Amino acid sequence: MPKFSLVPCLISPLQILYVVDRVFERQLRCKEGNEVMSVKLWIILFVLREAYKFVSEMVSSNKGFREACLVYAKLLLKWEPGEQVRKNQETLLRNAIAAFPYHHSLLYETMAKAMSKTPFGERPTAFEYIVQGLFGQRLLMxxxxxxxxxxxxxxxxxxxxxxxxxxxxxxxxxxxxxxxxxxxxxxxxxxxxxxxxxxxxxxxxxxxxxxx
Known part of the structure; x- marks a missing residue:
């Protein structure tokens, strides 16, 4: 779970998003593209954007930044009896892969195809597919x-x-x-x-x- 510092951050969330976005764009546009790093950075960027959007809306409604982050974390962890996956988390990760902009990537095609074979709400989870795709079957096992x-x-x-x-x-x-x-x-x-x-x-x- 993220450890939240009580010291105000000197870097704005938008600056962080900009830097991650720039680093991501370089991965497949350089001479020797790095598919694995590209997908890793995209998932990070996508999740950060969604978190920032949610937290910004709560902060504008007079919620504290730390409180808003904790509310978002609990929203992702929401789970109902009878369910095999945390549906909010599953939706976030499936959407992250679906939104990957470089559809010619072999890694993207492999992960998207594998994920599509599992109906939403059933296992394996999107998290497990992502771990296997980025780090290999051995780590997952x-x-x-x-x-x-x-x-x-x-x-x-x-x-x-x-x-x-x-x-x-x-x-x-x-x-x-x-x-x-x-x-x-x-x-x-x-x-x-x-x-x-x-x-x-x-x-x-x-x-x-x-x-x-």
Whole structure:
């Protein structure tokens, strides 16, 4: 989960968006295009734009910046009993891939085609497709991703439904949502997990070999 500083930021959100946009545009326009980095930066840019739009509207309604960010985070984490995915998060990530401007990219075509085969609301999630596309099948298979922030080194799990978390902070942040869905999650989150047989040291070594 993002750690919010109490110190006012000296760089405006619009400046951040501009810089990320410029770096993104360079990836496929240079002589040797970098498809993977291009898609990574696009997802970051798309999510930042959506977050900025939401937060700006709340701030204009006299909400504090930090409070608005937390409201947006909770909106993305919204989950209803019986659902296999967080629908707001799923929509955001699917829209991010669909909006990628360079449709000639082989990586984009592969991810979009794979994602389209899974009906909305079912698993695998858009997050899982993105991880596999950008970092490979191996990382997806051996990592436990925090259900709140997405960190790939989650070591804690709900004792009932086995949903992974990277920290007590993330688990507490998700708890108001999780507690009403826990029993429902338990009903489908029952497949044997190959990730239980790999040590944290092995996982960190594999992550270290990935060019992020």
């Amino acid at each position: 051996v990592s436990k991703f925090c259900a709140t922030c997405g960190s790939c080194t989650a070591k804690k799990r709900c004792s009932k439904c086995k949903l992974p978390y990277c920290s007590v902070e993330c688990q507490k942040f998700d708890w108001p949502i999780h507690k009403v869905c826990c029993e429902s999650i338990k009903s489908w989150n029952t497949e044997p997990d190959v990730r239980d047989s790999i040590s944290l040291e092995e996982l960190q070594a594999q992550i270290g070999e990935i060019d992020v």
